[in-house]
Amino acid sequence: MDNKINIKVNINGDDYSLEVEPNTLLLDLLRNKLGLTGTKLACGTGECGACTVIMDGLTVNSCLVLAAEVDGKNITTIEGLSKNGELHPLQESFIEEGAVQCGFCTPGMILSSKALLDKNPNPTDEEIKIAISGNLCRCTGYKKILKAIRSAAQKMAC
Amino acid sequence: MLKRINKFEYFAPSTLAEAISLLAEYKGKAKLYAGGTDVLVQMKQRKITPEYIIDIKNVPELNGITYSPEGELRIGALVTHRQFAISKNVPEKFTMLKEASLAVGSVQTRNRGTIVGNICTSSPAADTPPALLALDAGLKLVSSTGERTVKICDFFTGPFKNILKDTEILTEILIPDLPENSGGIYLWHSKITEEDETLVGVGVVVSVDNLQNKVCKQARIGLGSVAPAPMRAVKTEDFLKGKILDEDTIGQAAEIAANESLPRSRAEYRKEMVKVQTKRALSQALKRIEG
Numbered sequence: 001m002d003n004k005i006n007i008k009v010n011i012n013g014d015d016y017s018l019e020v021e022p023n024t025l026l027l028d029l030l031r032n033k034l035g036l037t038g039t040k041l042a043c044g045t046g047e048c049g050a051c052t053v054i055m056d057g058l059t060v061n062s063c064l065v066l067a068a069e070v071d072g073k074n075i076t077t078i079e080g081l082s083k084n085g086e087l088h089p090l091q092e093s094f095i096e097e098g099a100v101q102c103g104f105c106t107p108g109m110i111l112s113s114k115a116l117l118d119k120n121p122n123p124t125d126e127e128i129k130i131a132i133s134g135n136l137c138r139c140t141g142y143k144k145i146l147k148a149i150r151s152a153a154q155k156m157a158c
Numbered sequence: 159m160l161k162r163i164n165k166f167e168y169f170a171p172s173t174l175a176e177a178i179s180l181l182a183e184y185k186g187k188a189k190l191y192a193g194g195t196d197v198l199v200q201m202k203q204r205k206i207t208p209e210y211i212i213d214i215k216n217v218p219e220l221n222g223i224t225y226s227p228e229g230e231l232r233i234g235a236l237v238t239h240r241q242f243a244i245s246k247n248v249p250e251k252f253t254m255l256k257e258a259s260l261a262v263g264s265v266q267t268r269n270r271g272t273i274v275g276n277i278c279t280s281s282p283a284a285d286t287p288p289a290l291l292a293l294d295a296g297l298k299l300v301s302s303t304g305e306r307t308v309k310i311c312d313f314f315t316g317p318f319k320n321i322l323k324d325t326e327i328l329t330e331i332l333i334p335d336l337p338e339n340s341g342g343i344y345l346w347h348s349k350i351t352e353e354d355e356t357l358v359g360v361g362v363v364v365s366v367d368n369l370q371n372k373v374c375k376q377a378r379i380g381l382g383s384v385a386p387a388p389m390r391a392v393k394t395e396d397f398l399k400g401k402i403l404d405e406d407t408i409g410q411a412a413e414i415a416a417n418e419s420l421p422r423s424r425a426e427y428r429k430e431m432v433k434v435q436t437k438r439a440l441s442q443a444l445k446r447i448e449g
């Protein structure tokens with residue numbers, strides 16, 4: 001039964017033509033086939049946000065997306081944020097504010113923040129909290145994450 | 159939790175006719191797939207192991223939110239919670255359904271999950287059904303042998319059960335216009351877990367004769383998470399009809415709603431919360447009529 005599927009997808013600005021199994025998840029495609037291991041697997045059921053990527057401008061949990069579905073889409077993973085060796089302001093602020101401890105939630109947290117700031121450069125704290133409500137962090141207690149996002153928003157406004 | 163899913167054949171039809179004929183061909187072995195936020199979780203849990211997945215996201219007929227001159231709101235099967243919540247095509251009188259969509263999961267889940275998928279999973283705890291029950295939504299079901307439109311109050315038959323046949327696609331939700339002087343709201347609160355599943359959800363639409371006398375012409379109340387399936391609080395609705403909606407009447411109505419709810423687990427607490435939320439919802443819906 002298993003019909004291989006050909007997809008064309010743009011990931012972090014690069015075009016890929018790939019052959020995938022129907023039951024391959026986007027998360028597995030990124031991590032296992034393409035070696036983009038910045039995207040993390042934790043719960044596997046859409047609850048924690050560790051596997052968050054941005055697909056056509058919107059955050060999705062890649063553990064709940066089939067690779068077969070991403071034909072024609074643009075995907076940004078954490079690897080796509082730094083440009084020419086320069087960190088993205090969000091990455092910088094997360095480091096500066098101590099918003100990273102074990103780091104497992106960080107890629108997803110940063111991508112949810114990026115999707116927010118791309119649409120809303122000057123969010124309120126409430127808007128930030130809603131944007132990251134699908135990203136669970138077991139280490140930091142969120143305060144430093146909030147601070148980091150606020151500070152990145154300021155940097156990006158300048 | 160299993161992280162892998164079973165092998166299956168994947169179809170992504172590009173017309174409704176094609177989707178319907180695939181469904182007829184692989185009857186019983188195929189699963190329709192929209193945002194996948196329920197399907198993939200159920201596959202990971204091995205609750206379902208479909209041989210065929212029919213991804214309907216490329217079917218253009220299933221897109222879109224439209225508001226007709228007759229006051230009817232049509233929501234296509236592919237409309238996600240996010241699309242609905244930010245849509246400019248939704249008049250203010252239907253804001254309560256936006257509130258229900260925003261109660262679903264987190265941003266990532268709302269970016270993928272559809273309102274129609276939420277209905278079709280038919281979880282007793284789902285957030286949009288109570289609002290849709292109060293709005294008296296119609297559901298259009300289409301198969302290779304014809305189509306029918308049913309009211310949402312006749313759709314759910316038990317926990318995760320409904321009247322949908324394995325050859326049918328729910329193509330759109332049809333919400334009729336509200337009478338003049340109507341107000342609606344969806345209120346809920348959740349268990350604090352990683353999923354924040356709704357513990358009690360109450361959707362209310364009330365219509366009054368006029369704003370001065372506040373005589374209830376009609377009330378519709380949808381309850382979620384307090385019965386084997388999303389339910390209408392019909393006894394409460396009957397009680398309210400023709401009454402002046404003062405504090406006393408609203409208090410009594412809330413008691414009736416609590417009594418007619420049928421929660422299984424944490425029954426006492428849930429009933430109490432039906433009372434609290436119904437009272438709040440009725441008062442706030444009334445305020446919304448006043449504007």
Ligand SMILES: Cc1cc2nc3c(=O)[nH]c(=O)nc-3n(C[C@H](O)[C@H](O)[C@H](O)COP(=O)(O)OP(=O)(O)OC[C@H]3O[C@@H](n4cnc5c(N)ncnc54)[C@H](O)[C@@H]3O)c2cc1C
Pocket residue numbers: 045046047189190191192193194195196197198199214235261262263264267270271272273274275276277278279283284285286322326327328329353354355356
């Ligand atoms: C982490 C997490 C949190 C969640 N929190 C909430 C919450 O707070 N409240 C809530 O209500 N829900 C919640 N959900 C559930 C879920 O997101 C919703 O039920 C969602 O709306 C389902 O839509 P979907 O498009 O993803 O459906 P899918 O998973 O694609 O499909 C769901 C079901 O509907 C069927 N189906 C889909 N489209 C059609 C159609 N057009 N015709 C016939 N059948 C169809 C499918 O075959 C399947 O049985 C949560 C889910 C996750 C993963």
Ligand code: FES
Pocket residue numbers: 040041042043044045046047048049050051052061062063064
């Ligand atoms: S691993 Fe995908 S949401 Fe947790």
Ligand code: FES
Pocket residue numbers: 099100101102103104105106136137138139140
């Ligand atoms: S830093 Fe460890 S989970 Fe967030």
